[in-house]
Amino acid sequence: MRALLAIVAFAVAGNAFAQLLTEKRFFTLPQYASVGGKPIKNVRVGYETYGKLNAAGDNAVFVPHFFSGTSHAAGRYKADDKAAGYWDAIIGAGKAIDTDKYFVVSADTLVNLNVKSPAVGTTGPSTINPDTGKPYGSAFPVVSMRDFVRAHKALIDSLGVKKLKAVAGASGGAIQAMEWGAAYPELVERVIHVIGPGLDIHPYVIAMLDAWVAPIKLDPNWKGGDYHGGPEPAAGLAQSLKLVTLTTVHFAWAEKLHGYKWASEGGNPADALGNLFAIEDALNKAGQARAGATDASHFVWMAKANQLYNVEKEQARIKAKVLFLPAKTDLLFPPELSRRAADKLRAQGNYVELYEIDGTSGHLDGLFSIGKVADQIRAFMEK
Numbered sequence: 001m002r003a004l005l006a007i008v009a010f011a012v013a014g015n016a017f018a019q020l021l022t023e024k025r026f027f028t029l030p031q032y033a034s035v036g037g038k039p040i041k042n043v044r045v046g047y048e049t050y051g052k053l054n055a056a057g058d059n060a061v062f063v064p065h066f067f068s069g070t071s072h073a074a075g076r077y078k079a080d081d082k083a084a085g086y087w088d089a090i091i092g093a094g095k096a097i098d099t100d101k102y103f104v105v106s107a108d109t110l111v112n113l114n115v116k117s118p119a120v121g122t123t124g125p126s127t128i129n130p131d132t133g134k135p136y137g138s139a140f141p142v143v144s145m146r147d148f149v150r151a152h153k154a155l156i157d158s159l160g161v162k163k164l165k166a167v168a169g170a171s172g173g174a175i176q177a178m179e180w181g182a183a184y185p186e187l188v189e190r191v192i193h194v195i196g197p198g199l200d201i202h203p204y205v206i207a208m209l210d211a212w213v214a215p216i217k218l219d220p221n222w223k224g225g226d227y228h229g230g231p232e233p234a235a236g237l238a239q240s241l242k243l244v245t246l247t248t249v250h251f252a253w254a255e256k257l258h259g260y261k262w263a264s265e266g267g268n269p270a271d272a273l274g275n276l277f278a279i280e281d282a283l284n285k286a287g288q289a290r291a292g293a294t295d296a297s298h299f300v301w302m303a304k305a306n307q308l309y310n311v312e313k314e315q316a317r318i319k320a321k322v323l324f325l326p327a328k329t330d331l332l333f334p335p336e337l338s339r340r341a342a343d344k345l346r347a348q349g350n351y352v353e354l355y356e357i358d359g360t361s362g363h364l365d366g367l368f369s370i371g372k373v374a375d376q377i378r379a380f381m382e383k
């Protein structure tokens with residue numbers, strides 16, 4: 001995590017654009033019925049905005065976040081914050097998503113993993129059910145990416161947005177962007193689908209998501225999701241987060257950063273079962289560090305929402321221009337998936353562009369290397 005923050009800080013330090021300052025706000029939807037017909041009261045949504053909405057309400061861009069992300073897509077809350085939002089390279093005055101032209105909104109999803117943070121507004125299994133005064137736990141309904149989109153639609157309606165120039169997101173955010181195009185075809189002019197799966201989740205990734213949640217469900221403290229108020233399934237969660245990191249990077253990353261180094265000097269892995277290679281030790285420590293800030297039940301519900309993604313039967317509803325930006329070394333959502341979806345949308349008459357992000361960080365190049373496709377994004381916004 002420290003390495004990630006250092007990369008982001010370095011990238012920002014070299015950026016000649018003016019610093020963007022933002023603040024976190026919160027919106028509450030008093031009543032919501034899920035896609036599955038389940039009622040949820042007092043849905044809380046944390047959000048940030050950058051730029052200004054014009055009088056016609058038609059210059060907005062919505063930015064949904066990735067699996068473990070938050071609404072902090074760009075800028076800083078304070079001038080001396082060490083790191084900016086994850087897409088600060090492309091959101092801001094004069095940047096690809098130009099806040100001198102566009103009113104940019106980014107929001108926390110339902111079941112956001114970072115619910116423990118006061119800077120995150122979300123509703124999920126760990127939050128209080130107003131009918132019982134206790135955490136929902138296993139009683140919280142299954143929610144889908146379409147539920148995320150519908151809750152965010154209520155948010156932008158409250159802000160006076162009448163038209164979305166684009167919906168742009170990475171990974172789980174790319175999934176939501178395509179859901180926006182299918183759910184609200186007359187509202188959404190462009191979809192920017194970065195390191196996404198295309199029109200549906202691949203069966204291989206459904207199984208991958210199941211593997212991600214398995215350590216949590218095997219932790220004795222899991223209790224079917226009803227552990228709130230007692231010991232958390234922290235050990236299982238740490239292993240789940242380790243798996244997320246491992247499966248979203250490329251093998252070149254592992255070779256370059258760790259190679260065959262030992263975790264400790266003199267600790268030859270051949271001498272004892274407890275002696276680890278450096279990559280094992282680093283991934284274990286990263287998972288443990290992230291577990292303290294993450295809620296296990298929200299992780300499980302978020303994984304389910306990803307597994308349910310499929311708009312292929314609704315693709316005819318998508319009218320938006322679509323920009324696919326897969327990463328060349330992505331092993332989770334390889335470029336082939338974007339090419340398949342691009343072909344299908346072109347065949348039905350959509351304007352479609354596709355460019356591959358160059359890099360060696362695998363899936364994470366949709367975050368680390370997004371600046372490399374800033375020109376393509378800027379040009380697409382003018383199409």
